Amino acid sequence: MDDVIVGGYLVKGDRYYTKEHEWVLVKGANAQVGITDYAQKMLGDIVFVELPAKGEATEAGDTFVNIESVKNVAPVYSPVTGTVVEVNDMLEEEPNLVNESPYDAGWLAIIEMSDPTEVEDLLTAEDYAELLAEIVKEENPDEETEVPIEESIETIPEEELGFEEER
């Protein structure tokens, strides 16, 4: 699937998602994990990211990262079961990378999956885009218009891209 914008939030077409707004980019048995554009916008300015230790075991559904924004602390649930083999050390000094680049420089950790077929339980990009469209609609009950989800990223002016948001 191509990248799409749903109600102002970018959804990348190349990865899996969870209902809790985490993304999973699968490379062989490794699952790179982060939070979505919608999640980072909901959290607002991120000031600390509490990462797991390398080598730590994690189970699908466990809180394995905590993200502190100015207003809140949000748990990030491990989307899969396995061992943490890499964490994004850049976030120690620059936690706001999660705001600026949630799908790239702001990734959180890489988990080596104990059962790579587990990804089949995750949402596809299409599923997540639909879920997001429903959420956006609920959040804006005043607006009658349908939330478009098929917009291609190339048609969106740059300033509307989540990760291009000026800070």
Next chain:
Amino acid sequence: MKTPLYDIHTRLGAKFTDFHGWRMPLHYGSIISEVKAVRQSCGVFDISHMARFLLKGEGAFEALQRLTTNDLNKLVPGKVQYSLLLNERGGVKDDITVYMISPREFFICANAGNRVKVREWIGEHFPIEDVSDRTLQIALQGRDSEGLLSRFYDVSELKYYRFKRFGNTMVSRTGYTGERGYEIYTDVETGRELFKELSSSAQPCGLGARDVLRIEAGFPLYGNELSEDITPLEASLDRFVSFDKDFIGKEALLAQKPRRKLVKLLLEGKGVPRRGYPILWKGDKVGVITSGTFSPTLRAGIAMGLLDVDKLDVPEVFQVDIRGTEVAAKIVGSFVAPSP
């Protein structure tokens, strides 16, 4: 409920939050940028959700004098006073500002969440008029606020905690940020035009920044640092309580020795203290965080909390239990130097 400025906030790109039944702007993109704007230049807030009342006539002074903790004799027309309404047990019903319009006419600003309670409580003692719905309340805060507001009202002579009236509009040099700033009370029409004008020159700020700024300034928030079960003495608001006069709750305050005191804590390690987190000393729980945030100004976690009084003079550092991790914290007198 929505304030009459709701559509303007939407156009400014606000993210909204529910606050005591009000759909209010949480931020317009970034809480950190909004806090910085107020600390470095100026920001504008819609605070029309606050409750606004008028008390007029013979006996208004005496009724308020008995209902509030601060001494109304310190007021003169044109002056504002921070004060507290207590229950019989010495707990706080609300914290308010009292504006003396004339010796027989008072304006009161109270918390949004306590609007009905305050109206009914004062109403038991003196006729009270709720003018919240037909007025707007806008705060303009930061060192550049005087220059900006002077384009609309002559506030050059206005001193801290004084107010001036301009026809239908009342401007006071008050605020909830610790910066030089103003609060403007006016009718809906004037307020809408003013907010549009101000928000084109000053950073619009939401309740997120308002909360961070007031924690940095060390101001209490009703529901966190103040409640029906917390006395003003525990909340370290002693200087707003006058024992030279009679007021409801005085006897209860005199009868009890505070067991806890509100303190300000600066985190020395990484992490953000949040409301409800325990304050530890040598492994024992000696207090609880009432409000906490990341301070963009200090680039550290800061908090207010209620601490057992016997630990007030303990020289060692404390720890805040942040979800199982103990992070060192020390008591400080203030977080940011106030420049009101």
